[in-house]
Amino acid sequence: GQQVMQIPQYQHVQEGEDFTTYCNSSTTLSNIQWYKQRPGGHPVFLIQLVKSGEVKKQKRLTFQFGEAKKNSSLHITATQTTDVGTYFCAGLGGGGADGLTFGKGTHLIIQP
């Protein structure tokens, strides 16, 4: 079945440093979504990427979808303590027939 690998599992940064998490799928994806989960909370949708090579920005967050639609990244510029949490990517298989497959997430820990 479809697998979505996400790295790193943990990332410690100093406040103000940049952060990037990467996702790779074993198969071509129809789309990829990104979610953030604060400690003790539930996943909250951030964005969806659909087109090959797509780049979207939300303030300090930049999301990319690879040309082959098999990989994606989330980059946060100048992290703040409010960015703490776990970031998940989730891929929908080609043809839309499969359910959504989540990566295992990247835990972002920020040291003031």
Add this chain to the structure above:
Amino acid sequence: EAQVTQNPRYLITVTGKKLTVTCSQNMNHEYMSWYRQDPGLGLRQIYYSMNVEVTDKGDVPEGYKVSRKEKRNFPLILESPSPNQTSLYFCASSPLGSLTDTQYFGPGTRLTVL
């Protein structure tokens, strides 16, 4: 307020005692899904439903049942719970266009099976 609700939020039970976790959404979404979240394993999909009376297995369906008799509700049933089903469970819903859209997650149900 648009939301996904789950009940109960916390449950401690014993092996073999049937239980149901309810999920309800008030957004008229076609797509609903159940996930379990375990440390180091992330979110894994149990079952999903594209619409009423349409359900499909996700990645880890063993030991679970679901039903979708009406659009707003998608209960998760554990006929004979076992300790390896101790986990944090999330229900989610989304509108269904040509591609899966934003998923809205419920607050979670923390289940402990002794």
